[in-house]
Amino acid sequence: MARTAVSHPVFARVFERASARMDDAGGTAHRRRLVRGLSGRIVEVGAGNGRNFAHYPAQVTEVLAVEPERRLRASGQRAADAAPVAVTVVDGVAEELPVEDGSVDAVVMSWVLCSVASQRTALAEAYRVLRPGGQLRFFEHVVAAHPGPLRWVQRAVDATIWPVLCGGCHASRDTVSAIHAAGFEISSLDRFRFPDSPLALVGPHVLGAAVRPVAEPAR
Numbered sequence: 629m630a631r632t633a634v635s636h637p638v639f640a641r642v643f644e645r646a647s648a649r650m651d652d653a654g655g656t657a658h659r660r661r662l663v664r665g666l667s668g669r670i671v672e673v674g675a676g677n678g679r680n681f682a683h684y685p686a687q688v689t690e691v692l693a694v695e696p697e698r699r700l701r702a703s704g705q706r707a708a709d710a711a712p713v714a715v716t717v718v719d720g721v722a723e724e725l726p727v728e729d730g731s732v733d734a735v736v737m738s739w740v741l742c743s744v745a746s747q748r749t750a751l752a753e754a755y756r757v758l759r760p761g762g763q764l765r766f767f768e769h770v771v772a773a774h775p776g777p778l779r780w781v782q783r784a785v786d787a788t789i790w791p792v793l794c795g796g797c798h799a800s801r802d803t804v805s806a807i808h809a810a811g812f813e814i815s816s817l818d819r820f821r822f823p824d825s826p827l828a829l830v831g832p833h834v835l836g837a838a839v840r841p842v843a844e845p846a847r
């Protein structure tokens with residue numbers, strides 16, 4: 629299978645600065661919540677410049693950070709070198725994780741399911757690599773919870789300029805439904821705005837956990 633190409637050098641440069649500003653404006657607290665209580669072997673998908681790495685708890689024995697964008701991967705490597713836990717940064721895509729079946733305790737995704745080429749394939753991969761009972765932790769901006777002007781604008785920009793300007797990002801994805809459809813059981817879900825403005829195009833966020841069930845559902 630041909631690998632999805634992910635090369636967004638201009639976006640990568642902008643994101644490195646923007647992510648630091650967003651973290652100062654409240655993102656850090658969300659990132660801490662995202663990884664709180666994790667332990668064992670973790671795969672972080674689309675790890676970017678490694679803004680989550682500093683927050684992994686000491687009980688995490690290994691993080692495999694998969695990042696396809698060259699510039700962000702290099703920044704991620706620098707963050708890995710300074711991280712409090714062992715982080716290995718590798719090239720790869722969400723749709724084809726370089727990890728064995730059922731071999732990890734948790735998969736972490738933040739602001740990635742907005743950008744992957746296929747949410748369905750990426751989530752099937754997360755499910756595949758998790759051990760039964762393992763968790764998907766997610767922090768994602770999503771489609772507005774209710775029909776209205778914001779949702780309309782999100783869909784309009786997704787059909788035009790937004791993915792081009794923002795490294796393949798989409799504003800109007802219904803990520804929680806996609807997680808559910810992939811066979812996960814959602815065990816916690818917080819919906820909030822970040823930034824806390826009704827006008828922010830990618831303000832509606834979800835942060836939570838979903839479990840790969842121990843007993844496989846009949847398909």
Ligand SMILES: C[S@@+](CC[C@H](N)C(=O)[O-])C[C@H]1O[C@@H](n2cnc3c(N)ncnc32)[C@H](O)[C@@H]1O
Pocket residue numbers: 632634643647673674675676677678679680694695696697700720721722723737738739740743744745795796
């Ligand atoms: C908005 S950035 C978020 C980075 C990081 N997760 C964070 O929380 O700051 C989106 C990230 O998704 C990555 N990405 C895009 N398409 C991807 C794919 N198909 N597989 C894995 N990562 C992908 C980008 O390279 C980028 O690092």
